[in-house]
Amino acid sequence: MMNAQLQYQVEQFLYRKSVLCDAQDWDAYLDLFDEQCEYHLPQWESEHTYTQDPKRSMSLIYYANRSGLEDRVFRIRTGKAASTIPMPRTLHMISNVRIAEAKDGQLEVKTNWQTLFHRLGASDQFFGYATYHLKPHGESWKITRKHIVLLNDTINAVLDFYHL
Numbered sequence: 001m002m003n004a005q006l007q008y009q010v011e012q013f014l015y016r017k018s019v020l021c022d023a024q025d026w027d028a029y030l031d032l033f034d035e036q037c038e039y040h041l042p043q044w045e046s047e048h049t050y051t052q053d054p055k056r057s058m059s060l061i062y063y064a065n066r067s068g069l070e071d072r073v074f075r076i077r078t079g080k081a082a083s084t085i086p087m088p089r090t091l092h093m094i095s096n097v098r099i100a101e102a103k104d105g106q107l108e109v110k111t112n113w114q115t116l117f118h119r120l121g122a123s124d125q126f127f128g129y130a131t132y133h134l135k136p137h138g139e140s141w142k143i144t145r146k147h148i149v150l151l152n153d154t155i156n157a158v159l160d161f162y163h164l
Contacts, residue, residue, distance in 0.1 A: 010109055010134070011097050013141055018092035021162055026073045030066065034135065034142040039063040041148045041164060050149060060150065060159060072161055083158035088119035090162055106144060107134045113148075115163050126163050127151055 013032075020029040033039075041061040042051040051057030063069060075081040093114045102108040114127040128151040134141035148164045 007097070007099060010099055010107065010141075011094075013134070014094050014097065014109070014111060014132075017143075018094060022090050022092055024087060024162075026077070030069060030073060032141075032143055033066045033069060033146075034137075034144045035066050037063075037066045037069075037143050038145045038147075039066075039069060039161070040146070041150060041159075044153055060153070061148075061161065061164075069161055081160075083160065086119065088117040088162075091116040102133055105136065107141070108132070109134060113164070117163060124156060125152070126159070128164075130164070 017029065017032050020032070038054075039061065040054050040063075041059060042054065043058040043060050044050045045057075051059060054062040072081070076084045076087065079085060093116075094111050095114075096110075096112040098110045100108045100110075109132040110129065111132070112127075112129050114125060116123065116125045128149045130149070131145075131147045132143055133145035135144050150159075150164070
């Protein structure tokens, strides 16, 4: 059973991640992720089943380590991602944070999430749930895995990490 202080600290960590993404503070945002962090957004196989293994099945986004996120940030900063000109304004919301102990002293944190975004006069949203693996790092954590399930996968916009 997790104590209230740990619950508060983990929630604050996740809120900070959201704020950094909304502020487009990419260096601080990337610093929250371990260099070997796996980032996975699976594709739905059917109405109620999504792919499990990113190496054998289709994914909407899969990065085997943080370099995938770093590449996306590089493309945003250099203007090489046409879908990000202009960058959308985003608002990330996290709720229903559940914490369990995982292997190797890490935490497994499950959340519900919603991201509202606005770009070129149009607003939309994405929502779903996510599972994070967090390893202790100083007084905080590093994300070693982020697995996102996108529930509204009929996508009318270009989907990128900052939507999730």
